Amino acid sequence: MTDTATGPxxxxxxxxxxxxxxxxxLEVQNESAAHRGHMGDDGTGESHFRVVIESAAFAGVSRVERQRMVNRALADLLVDRIHALAIVARPPA
Known part of the structure; x- marks a missing residue:
């Protein structure tokens, strides 16, 4: 979890x-504070994230395709708002 309020x-x-x-x-973790001053840190405090997501939409889908599904959902944010995104995507147990 983050130590600050959820940002936009x-x-x-x-x-x-x-x-x-x-x-x-769905767990969205803002890891930007750990990357302060590194490449990709834009100073907003919202540039590096980790997502853990479990969805029935992932059933029977390869790990690579699950990551692509997440990336498609966030495509415009990945262009200019998110520098780094770690993804753990899995179907329900």
Whole structure:
């Protein structure tokens, strides 16, 4: 979890993944503070994220395609708002 309130990028990630993939589990972690001063740090405090998502939409889908599904849902954010995104995507157990 983050030590600050949810920012607009973090909220946009949550909203878009919820709408696109109807997850049964969704954790969006802002890891930007750990990358402060590194390449890709834009100073907003919202540039590096980790997503853990579980969705029935991932059943029977390869790991690579699950990541592509997440990337498609966040495509415009990945262009200029998100520098780094770590993804753990899996179907429900």
């Amino acid at each position: 990028v973090e909220q946009a990630i949550t909203d878009r993944l919820t709408a696109a993939l109807a997850p049964t589990l």
